[in-house]
Amino acid sequence: MRLDELHAWICVDDVKLSEFALEYSADGKEVSCWIPSQCDKKFSVHWETTDSSPQQTFNARVTVDGTRCGNNDMRCRDRAHPHIASGSRDSVATSAETRRPLLFARQALTDDDNLLNAAISPELGSIKVDIREVRTAPSMRSHRQPPVWGGRFETQVLHERSKKAMGHSVQFGTEYRARNRQSEPIVIVRDLATFVFRYRPIELLRAQGIAPPIVRPQTAGSSSDREVVDLTKDDDDEAAASEIKKLEARLRELKKKGDKVKVKSKSSGVKQEESVFAPGEVIDLT
Structure with a gap:
């Protein structure tokens, strides 16, 4: 999806997912769409701006199913394209040296009636990217607190009769080792755009008319494959006579x-x- 010079998208196996039914807010600062989730597939969130400068820092915050996955700065990294800054996220930090990947998986369900009326995030079933222009906050460096690693990166279990049960949810894969650095304190200069990706299994998107149906190849011997002779043409009339x-x-x-x-x-x-x-x-x- 695009909003002016800003662009955000989601990939599975390094392939950009299709986007359906785009909607824009009245103020032009938010855009949403539907994407097809793929069970047990890792995914990555990407963003880019084509109107940056070395003096600017853009920051993207990713939220999945209502859970924040941290911030990631966008910087000009390519000297050949000094106005392009980009970033991505495919995992969350769980400690100073470990991370867990983002993936689509089957929604965890239970018949435990204690969870029938449990609170459910209104953002369940969506991936949100907030892009802001930011600057560092030097005055806060001396008061920096040790980072708090690990959030509530656990799969939410829904009751099987919950209206929010929609087939898939974002989950966090097996933990792996990776060195994580503490981010600098920032001050938000201005909010630029919000991208919202609502995900569902492709079968559900087709059933609801959001995604187009499958175009099936025509079988041999079908009426469209048979040769039709048009006898209204002069040449065909002469041949028939x-x-x-x-x-x-x-x-x-x-x-x-x-x-x-x-x-x-x-x-x-x-x-x-x-x-x-x-x-x-x-x-x-x-």
Whole structure:
């Protein structure tokens, strides 16, 4: 999705997911769409601005199902394209040296009635990217607190009769080792844009008319594969008339042979049918 010079998208297996039913807010600062989630597939969130400068710092905050996954600065990294800054997120930090990947997975359900009326985030089923222009806050460096690693990165279990149960949810994969640095304290200069990706299984999106249906290949022998002869054209009329003449000539020839056979049969005393071809009879000459 795009908002002016800002762009955000989601990838699975390094392939950008299709986006359906885009909607823009009245103030032009928020855009939303639907994307097809893929069960047990890791995904990554990407963002980019094409109107940056070395003096600016843009920051993107990712939230999945209402859980914040941290901030990530966008900086100009390519000297050949000094106005482009980008960033991405495919995991969350759980400690100074560990992370867990983001992935789509089957929604965890239970029949425990204690969870029937449990509070559910209104952002369940969505991935949100907030892009802001920020600056560092030097005065806060001396008062920096040790980072608090690990959030509530656990799968939310829903009651099986919950209206929010929609097939998939964002979950956090197996923890792996990775060095994480503490981010600098920042001050938000201005909010720029919000991108909201609402995800569902592709089958559900098709059933609801959000995604287009599957275009199935036509089977052999279907009516569309059969050759249709249009006899309204002059050339086809002439060809049909010529074919009729040939058939009539062949019919006359066969009738003559039939008459000769009858004459010969009478002379030999062999009884034959009085007529070989009845008037109006269709002859199969194949």
